[in-house]
Amino acid sequence: MDNSPSQDDQGQMPVPMTKPAAEPARTPVAEADLRASDADRERVAELLRDAYAEGRLDVDEHAERIEAAYGARTLGELAPLTRDLPAHHSISFEKPPLGAGTPGRAPLPPARQEAPTMLAVFGGASRKGRWRIGSHLRAVAVFGGIEIDLTDAVFESPEVVIEVTAIFGGVEIKVPENVSLHGGGVGIFGGFDVKEQTAADPYAPVVRIKGAAVFGGCEAKPRKGKKLKEWVRKQLDG
DSSP states (O other), X not given: OXXXXXXXXXXXXXXXXXXXXXXXXXXXXXXXXXXXXXXXXXXXXXXXXXXXXXXSSOHHHHHHHHHHHHHOOBHHHHGGGTTTSGGGGGOOOOOOOTTOOOTTSOOOOOOEEOOSEEEEESSEEEEOSSEEEOSEEEEEXXXXXXXXXXXXXXXXXXXXXXXXXXESSEEEEEEETTSEEEEOOEEESSEEEEOOBOOSSTTSOXXXXXXXXXXXXXXXEEETTOOOOOBOOOOOOO
């Protein structure tokens, strides 16, 4: 009796079936190696700002850690920057589900896009709430008044220049207490008062005021208790 393997109709030996090679299992990426987002960096920077304000960090430590935070590429590089601070445990890099907001808080409305010029002639003009502020804003008040409130604005530039012209009118400017405010102007039979301050955070936006007040006035000052928490950070060269 012939026990040799049978041949098919074409006289060829059958080819044995082979199992495909198993793909190597993918090793999950450790949390410390995950890429940091801008939001992750801002959360750490905000904690560092608070620690500096409370006296837990001196000027050099704060500046060094802020620079490291904004230059961090992974979550593992961010974690050591707050490890010795009391609020370290409150920082979470876990991302909420898509569409979920902060528990107990309604989602913020989108920031408004506004014109780069404000004009008040024999009347008034006001700009406040969540609006986008670019690198330049011009305010002209003639026999009228203008109010510019930047405390809830979204800064799109590291430096904002506000050019003021007040003729028989007034311009009032309010900024968050954690941004830098500089500048000044000319008062002719009027007043031009800018309460200058320098923010502890070297990456915080800078607001510069310039212009003139003729038989009118301009006042720019920080608003105590209001801190800027949102801006489109752009790295400065240097």
